[in-house]
Amino acid sequence: MRALVTRPKEDSEGVARALAQRGLDVMVEPLLDIVPVEGATVDTGGAQGILVTSANGIRALARLSPDRDLPIWAVGDASGRAAREMGFSRVQCAGGDVDSLAELVASRADPQAGALFHAAGTVTAGDLSGWLSARGFQVRRQVLYRAVPATRLSAALCDSLLAGGLQLALFFSPRTARTFATLAIGAGMRESLGAIAAYGLSANVSAELAPLPWRVLRQAAEPSQAALLAAIDDDLNRGFSP
Numbered sequence: 001m002r003a004l005v006t007r008p009k010e011d012s013e014g015v016a017r018a019l020a021q022r023g024l025d026v027m028v029e030p031l032l033d034i035v036p037v038e039g040a041t042v043d044t045g046g047a048q049g050i051l052v053t054s055a056n057g058i059r060a061l062a063r064l065s066p067d068r069d070l071p072i073w074a075v076g077d078a079s080g081r082a083a084r085e086m087g088f089s090r091v092q093c094a095g096g097d098v099d100s101l102a103e104l105v106a107s108r109a110d111p112q113a114g115a116l117f118h119a120a121g122t123v124t125a126g127d128l129s130g131w132l133s134a135r136g137f138q139v140r141r142q143v144l145y146r147a148v149p150a151t152r153l154s155a156a157l158c159d160s161l162l163a164g165g166l167q168l169a170l171f172f173s174p175r176t177a178r179t180f181a182t183l184a185i186g187a188g189m190r191e192s193l194g195a196i197a198a199y200g201l202s203a204n205v206s207a208e209l210a211p212l213p214w215r216v217l218r219q220a221a222e223p224s225q226a227a228l229l230a231a232i233d234d235d236l237n238r239g240f241s242p
Helices: 008-022 055-064 077-086 099-109 130-135 155-162 174-186 203-209 225-235
Strands: 002-005 025-028 032-036 047-052 072-074 090-091 113-119 139-149 168-173 196-201 215-218
Touching: 008 025, 008 055, 008 077, 008 099, 008 225, 025 047, 025 077, 025 139, 025 155, 032 055, 032 077, 032 174, 047 099, 047 130, 055 077, 055 113, 055 139, 072 077, 090 155, 099 130, 113 130, 113 155, 113 196, 130 139, 130 168, 174 203, 196 203, 196 225, 203 215, 215 225
Parallel strands: 002 025, 002 168, 047 072, 047 113, 072 090, 113 139, 168 196, 196 215
Antiparallel strands: 032 139
16 A cells, blocks of 8 residues: 655655555655745844744754754654754653643743744744743744745656555645645546545644545544554554555
8 A cells, every 4th residue: 555645855754664664655745845044044042942833943943053952842743853853952842733832831931031932934833922922921933944835746646646556645734735635636636536545633634635535534633643643553453455
């Protein structure tokens, strides 16, 4: 069986390995291209810690700054793992969404201890700065990268869809899911999705996928890669077959 992974290239590597370990063939189709913001700088002076809402944010920050001493508050396990890979050792992870990250920071940090530096992209889910500012925190949001959506599905993916060569598809963000839906419909691939089981990381992701005629649409029990893989494991253990 073959699984489609739609994450940006760097983000797809870990989940592709995990799927291969489950005996699945993997097709990676990055629907977002991560582009550094030209001229972006990092100034963490006076900050008590760094807010990370994506793995791409901490990668971008690590490329621009050698400082690895500040604590990291990461939105979930993937961004926390990326922070550790970049050499940060004081990493705490929230439950996978901005609300849980805000609650984690509010419970562990002191508004009087210094600003919070947010390593952000041009598009960020939720209002992390607003939530924390309302509770007395100063948030310095610095845009370090852009996530540029794909404008078409690759010929290889279209061929695979038309041939019925995919049985699973994984989606990790509402923007990626929305991009796929738009491009698949535009390419005339809508009816080719009926044999595919789609897996969404969260309710927001699944909402973008719901209008498409999937064989089945599954949602992770919580917004983490581990939970998404657990949903796939449940289906595989029940004898899921194309």
